[in-house]
Amino acid sequence: MKINWGTGIVIAFALFMSFILYFVFEVQSNAKYDNDLVVEEYYKHDSHFQEEMARVQNAHDLQQKPSITFGEEGVKVAFPSTFESDKITGNVLLYRPSNKKFDFNTKIALTNSALFIPKDKLIKGRWDVNMEWQYNGTKYLTKEVIYVN
Template sequence: MKINWGTGIVIAFALFMTFILYFVFQVQSNSKYDNDLVVEEYYKHDSHFQEEMARIQNAHDLQQKPSVKYSQEGVKVTFPVTYETDKIKGNILLYRPSNKKFDFEIQIALINSSLLIPKSKLIKGRWDVNMEWQYNGKSYLSKEVIYVN
């Protein structure tokens, strides 16, 4: 049986489509490849975008900003000592981009103007730290990225 150019191209194209479809089905059906949304209720989250930008701008405009640093003990969040610690309210969301199962949120409870998140709660890799807080009736949002070794 002789195969001409047209038949060869059709066979090659069909094999290529089969190859691609195999990988698409493999990724969709295998739980090893987790493809969840980054944010639950995406459109609801997006509708508050302007408010979020205002809080980020408030944090950016501060003369003395809180800092988020990684050390051997864990993640240390430090507020300037000029702030009255009992007037700071809010929470810190530690977001793991690779797997939402590791995300967690803690309330801001300062001791000597700082808060320590122990290393035992964190796994190695990238963490997005979103700190939402209020001070003297004004809302702030700080976003940092840290890498845990």
Template sequence: MKINWGTGIVIAFALFMTFILYFVFKVQSDSKYDNELVVEEYYKHDVHFGDEMVRIQNAHDLAQKPIITNTPEGITIVFPVVFVPKNIKGNVSLYRPSNKKLDFEVAISLSNSTLLIPKKSLVGGRWDINMEWQYDGKSYLTKETVYIN
């Protein structure tokens, strides 16, 4: 049986469509390829974008900024000594881009200038850290990405 070029193009096109549809269904049905949103209510979050930029600028304008580091004990956040630790309020949100179920928040409550997030509560990989904090009536937002081994 001889296939002309028109039939060959139709067969090739049908095979290509089948190939693409197979991968679309595989990604949509397999939980390994979960495609969750980073923020649940994206548009509500987007409305406050201007306020967020002001808080980021406030943190950027500080002469001495908080330092977020990855240590063997976990993630350490060290506030400058010019701040009185008991007057710093806020929370640290840790987002795991690959798995929403691992996200958590830690309240900032300091007796000294250091906050430690223990390594036992952190799974290896990338963590996005959003630290929202207030000091003397002024709001700040510090964003950082840390990789845990």
């Protein structure tokens, strides 16, 4: 049987489509390729964007800002000594962009104006730290990126 160029193009197109569909089904069915959203309720999260920006601006306007650093022992969140430790409330979200299974929240409980998160709770790589906190009725949001070695 002789195949002309039109039939060859149709066969090549069908093979290409089969190739693409195979990979689509493979990625969707295999748990190895986790394709979760970055935020579960994206649109609900986006509707509060203006409030979030106001809290970020509040934190930016502070004369003395809290610091988030990574050291040998772990992550240290330090507030300036001008803040009264017992009036600071909130939580610290450590967010792992590559895998949400490692994300965790820690309530702010200060010892000597600082919060310490041990290194053994963290895996190597990039972590986004979002600290939502409140002091004297004003809400703040501090965002940092740290790299764990």
